[in-house]
Amino acid sequence: MKIGIVGYQGTGKTTLFEWLSQTEADPALAHLGQSVTVPVPDPRVHRLAAIYQPKKVTLAGLELADTPGLAPEQEGNAAKLASIREAGCLVIVVPAFNGQDPTTQLANFRDDLLLADLQIVAGRIERVRDSLRKPRPNRDELAKELELLEEIHRALEVGTHLLQLELTPDQQRMLRSFQLFNLKPRFVVVNLADDEPQPEQYRSLDGETEVEAVAVRLQHELARLPADERAAFCEEMGVVEVDRGEILRRLVAASGQIVFFTAGEREVRSWMVRQGCTAVEAAAAIHTDLARGFVRAEVMRWEDLVRLGSEREVKAHNLVRRESKDYVIQDGDVIYIQHHS
Ligand SMILES: Nc1nc2c(ncn2[C@@H]2O[C@H](COP(=O)(O)OP(=O)(O)OP(=O)(O)O)[C@@H](O)[C@H]2O)c(=O)[nH]1
Numbered sequence: 001m002k003i004g005i006v007g008y009q010g011t012g013k014t015t016l017f018e019w020l021s022q023t024e025a026d027p028a029l030a031h032l033g034q035s036v037t038v039p040v041p042d043p044r045v046h047r048l049a050a051i052y053q054p055k056k057v058t059l060a061g062l063e064l065a066d067t068p069g070l071a072p073e074q075e076g077n078a079a080k081l082a083s084i085r086e087a088g089c090l091v092i093v094v095p096a097f098n099g100q101d102p103t104t105q106l107a108n109f110r111d112d113l114l115l116a117d118l119q120i121v122a123g124r125i126e127r128v129r130d131s132l133r134k135p136r137p138n139r140d141e142l143a144k145e146l147e148l149l150e151e152i153h154r155a156l157e158v159g160t161h162l163l164q165l166e167l168t169p170d171q172q173r174m175l176r177s178f179q180l181f182n183l184k185p186r187f188v189v190v191n192l193a194d195d196e197p198q199p200e201q202y203r204s205l206d207g208e209t210e211v212e213a214v215a216v217r218l219q220h221e222l223a224r225l226p227a228d229e230r231a232a233f234c235e236e237m238g239v240v241e242v243d244r245g246e247i248l249r250r251l252v253a254a255s256g257q258i259v260f261f262t263a264g265e266r267e268v269r270s271w272m273v274r275q276g277c278t279a280v281e282a283a284a285a286i287h288t289d290l291a292r293g294f295v296r297a298e299v300m301r302w303e304d305l306v307r308l309g310s311e312r313e314v315k316a317h318n319l320v321r322r323e324s325k326d327y328v329i330q331d332g333d334v335i336y337i338q339h340h341s
């Protein structure tokens with residue numbers, strides 16, 4: 001799943017992208033945007049590796065996409081936003097440095113997202129109405145879609161984030177192809193000044209559930225220093241190093257994904273799947289053959305492994321569950337797929 005880093009120009013998106021991914025953005029691609037898959041650090045993987053002593057440890061990756069900034073108060077933002085329609089989650093960066101007000105910026109950006117979605121929904125409503133004027137075999141289906149679109153249109157007009165609407169799976173399916181921004185989970189990063197005296201005031205923002213306030217430029221600089229110079233830098237600047245791994249893990253959760261593990265002597269590995277993923281879908285994420293020949297999943301909890309120290313002990317305590325295809329994978333499950341080839 002792609003995570004789109006979005007916001008107005010100069011808010012610190014590329015700095016955030018570089019800090020979280022520990023890569024350098026290519027300036028030649030700044031006007032188009034660029035993406036990179038970042039391994040998500042997970043202390044649980046290292047606990048499991050200590051038990052299995054595998055030859056290889058592999059971390060699941062999260063795809064981060066840096067995007068060109070929108071110009072405030074400018075027509076045409078809807079078109080610019082088109083490139084991030086496919087993102088599964090939005091990270092909205094708003095600045096609180098140089099006297100800028102993150103609350104106002106966020107409100108404006110939310111309006112831009114609403115307008116972009118309204119254009120799409122209004123366009124589709126018109127086309128569906130046109131179609132309904134002619135005799136058609138799929139009238140009922142279209143009428144249902146029209147009713148839903150009109151409800152969505154009303155909700156957008158009053159500024160409702162559509163995730164609050166509790167749509168049925170059928171309705172979600174009808175809307176999927178429009179890739180509406182207001183149906184995507186979002187995460188707000190308030191980019192603080194290096195010397196912000198009261199960062200606490202930005203830890204929550206009106207109407208947003210996931211907010212992180214962090215001095216992105218400072219943290220980026222800090223992370224680029226050699227390890228032995230960081231402590232001195234922190235002391236001198238009076239800052240605390242922010243764990244970028246924790247932010248990545250919060251992004252995983254905020255984007256509606258969970259992490260499961262596979263573990264053996266050859267490899268200990270974390271995998272990312274969407275919440276609600278079944279055992280056979282998890283098997284498919286590992287390898288299509290595993291899904292095709294799926295017999296059952298053996299499931300342990302990573303906590304049990306760490307507490308008891310070995311797979312053998314977990315088995316001895318009867319803590320290995322045998323689950324079928326439809327079992328819903330939980331964050332922190334360690335799974336082994338039994339299959340015939
Ligand atoms: N004071 C301060 N300046 C910052 C901070 N983060 C970024 N900047 C500065 O803001 C400018 C823009 O940073 P970028 O990361 O390039 O911003 P952007 O959002 O990618 O910009 P566009 O891609 O042009 O939209 C740079 O000069 C940064 O040094 C911060 O936390 N504090």
Ligand SMILES: [Mg+2]
Nearest residue numbers: 013014030067
């Ligand atoms: Mg940029």
